[in-house]
Amino acid sequence: MGIRIYNTLTKKKEDFIPIEPGKVKFYLCGPTVYDYFHIGNARPFIVFDVFRRYLEYRGFDVTFVVNITDVDDKIINRAHRENRSPADVAEEFTRAYFEDLEKLRIRRATVHPKATEHIAEMIALIRKLEERGIAYRLNGDVYYNVEKFPDYGRLSGKKLEELQAGARVEVDERKRNPLDFALWKAAKPGEPAWDSPWGKGRPGWHIECSAMSMKYLGPDFDIHAGGEDLIFPHHENEIAQSCGAGSAQFARYWMHNGFLNIRGEKMSKSLGNVLTVREILKQISPEVIRLFFLQKHYRSPINYSEDILEETERAWRRLQNTYGELLQVENIPEDEFLAGKLPDRARAALQELAHHRSAFEEAMDDDFNSARAIGHLFEIVKLANRILAEGKPEGERAYVLSRIRKTLEGYDSFLSLLRKEESPATSGDFEKVMELLLEVRNSLRKKKLFDLADEIRSKLHEMGYQIEDRPDGSVWKKMS
Ligand code: AMP
Ligand code: ZN
Numbered sequence: 338m339g340i341r342i343y344n345t346l347t348k349k350k351e352d353f354i355p356i357e358p359g360k361v362k363f364y365l366c367g368p369t370v371y372d373y374f375h376i377g378n379a380r381p382f383i384v385f386d387v388f389r390r391y392l393e394y395r396g397f398d399v400t401f402v403v404n405i406t407d408v409d410d411k412i413i414n415r416a417h418r419e420n421r422s423p424a425d426v427a428e429e430f431t432r433a434y435f436e437d438l439e440k441l442r443i444r445r446a447t448v449h450p451k452a453t454e455h456i457a458e459m460i461a462l463i464r465k466l467e468e469r470g471i472a473y474r475l476n477g478d479v480y481y482n483v484e485k486f487p488d489y490g491r492l493s494g495k496k497l498e499e500l501q502a503g504a505r506v507e508v509d510e511r512k513r514n515p516l517d518f519a520l521w522k523a524a525k526p527g528e529p530a531w532d533s534p535w536g537k538g539r540p541g542w543h544i545e546c547s548a549m550s551m552k553y554l555g556p557d558f559d560i561h562a563g564g565e566d567l568i569f570p571h572h573e574n575e576i577a578q579s580c581g582a583g584s585a586q587f588a589r590y591w592m593h594n595g596f597l598n599i600r601g602e603k604m605s606k607s608l609g610n611v612l613t614v615r616e617i618l619k620q621i622s623p624e625v626i627r628l629f630f631l632q633k634h635y636r637s638p639i640n641y642s643e644d645i646l647e648e649t650e651r652a653w654r655r656l657q658n659t660y661g662e663l664l665q666v667e668n669i670p671e672d673e674f675l676a677g678k679l680p681d682r683a684r685a686a687l688q689e690l691a692h693h694r695s696a697f698e699e700a701m702d703d704d705f706n707s708a709r710a711i712g713h714l715f716e717i718v719k720l721a722n723r724i725l726a727e728g729k730p731e732g733e734r735a736y737v738l739s740r741i742r743k744t745l746e747g748y749d750s751f752l753s754l755l756r757k758e759e760s761p762a763t764s765g766d767f768e769k770v771m772e773l774l775l776e777v778r779n780s781l782r783k784k785k786l787f788d789l790a791d792e793i794r795s796k797l798h799e800m801g802y803q804i805e806d807r808p809d810g811s812v813w814k815k816m817s
Contacts, residue, residue, distance in 0.1 A: 341703055342590045344707075345492060345568060346591045353559075359398060362555065362559045362560070362697075363385075363392075365385045365758060368405065368430075369783065371412040371414075371710070373614065373615045374613065376599075376614055382403075384630055385562045385594075389721065389744055391705065394750055402449075404549045404550075405452065406429060408529055414530055423529050433763075437614050441626060444605075450549045452540065458548040459540045460533050462578065463548060463549075466578065471486065471582065475512070477536050481520075481578060486581055492573050493509055500569070520541050521539075524536070543574035543575055545573045551579060552585070557586055557588075561587075562593070565596060566747045568591075592635075595636050596638055596639075597641055598639070600641070623659060624657070625650045629641075629650050631754075632711075643694070655713070658815075663742040664742070666738045667729050667740065669735050670739075674748060679733055683734070683736065687737060693713040694744060697748070714745075714752075724737055724741075746777075757784060771813055774793065775804070778793045779810070801815060802815055
């Protein structure tokens with residue numbers, strides 16, 4: 338079975354058949370660069386980068402385009418507030434965006450086109466829509482006439498009238514239909530502006546993504562993704578614009594991630610609960626943030642709270658500690674052990690590994706169900722721990738562990754959850770730090786601060802270390 342994708346357009350899972358065999362053309366709506374990006378924005382950036390890399394792992398040649406919206410009301414407003422130019426604001430936060438991507442171990446896209454560098458393409462697209470009678474001028478603005486596009490509303494699964502009733506669009510008596518949207522906005526004083534056939538002005542937001550996706554991926558391409566808030570009107574409008582200008586279908590598969598809530602509430606500036614990735618990264622490692630998203634299905638809502646993050650951190654430590662131990666095991670090449678010669682115990686372990694491998698890949702193929710896949714990853718970790726606990730990792734044990742390590746590293750080409758540097762669990766420093774911690778704990782006990790001493794013990798227990806208090810002092814050991 339091949340890859341299946343839940344398509345927002347048809348509201349079902351479909352077999353993924355790229356337009357050109359072996360190649361995937363994939364577009365993701367990127368950031369509006371008016372601030373540091375927040376933990377909600379990180380979700381599409383992380384999960385779709387993993388899916389793109391998984392597609393590569395499965396042998397596809399992927400062209401991945403993630404745009405940068407660097408002209409927008411929010412950028413202009415910030416620039417005015419801070420008495421600087423919009424270009425300056427956009428430049429600062431574009432740089433910050435790339436820095437944060439790198440920290441989060443998100444790979445750069447094939448292209449990161451900027452809106453301001455594609456004004457000519459946007460103008461050409463609007464001209465085409467005008468020539469075809471789909472766009473109309475209104476005092477220097479240009480609008481898209483939604484009534485000229487019979488499929489308008491298909492992505493949202495709604496008819497024009499339903500959308501009209503539900504939409505909170507600004508009522509503008511001059512527009513032919515309240516849902517008509519701006520393709521081009523006439524220049525206002527103090528705003529960035531470009532020359533155009535309609536006078537000085539700037540593009541609307543939706544036309545940016547149509548122009549940039551079509552430039553780099555062609556009029557029809559495979560996957561278009563973004564957060565679910567973008568389904569309407571942004572993606573609906575992109576389809577209307579591109580199909581209006583000549584695309585047969587524009588994107589074939591539409592993928593949308595669910596929203597992130599924070600401590601059960603919607604994250605928003607007005608509630609004052611917006612958390613930037615930059616802030617979070619001061620306390621939490623990027624791999625833990627990645628695991629937090631990947632252990633959940635990308636279409637489900639996800640809740641961010643300190644408790645969930647702590648739990649995720651413990652899970653990540655289990656994975657990393659095991660990987661650290663696997664790094665210490667001698668790497669035994671495959672041909673040294675012929676499966677037939679292996680003792681039953683080792684053969685059974687390899688079978689178990691094979692089972693989790695296929696289940697992992699089946700899960701990823703099934704609409705990128707990384708949540709289920711991560712479950713199997715932890716089963717593989719358990720299997721490794723069991724073998725590690727059996728005794729010195731030599732002979733066939735080392736062979737099986739080498740295979741497990743290879744599996745984990747193969748998956749890490751798209752998951753980026755593991756750290757290659759020596760695991761703290763096996764380095765000399767770690768042992769010293771552990772001894773120090775036990776000394777501190779003993780001092781606490783002597784001072785009858787048992788609550789604190791117990792807390793240290795139970796925290797270590799959660800991390801997989803057992804503390805035993807003996808008459809001659811405390812000792813620790815790693816639990817299997
Ligand atoms: P923006 O910079 O606001 O255009 O958002 C960039 C990307 O983040 C878009 O794909 C949005 O749909 C997505 N996004 C914004 N807020 C959230 C959130 N709270 N949870 C998940 N995705 C979000
Ligand atoms: Zn977009």
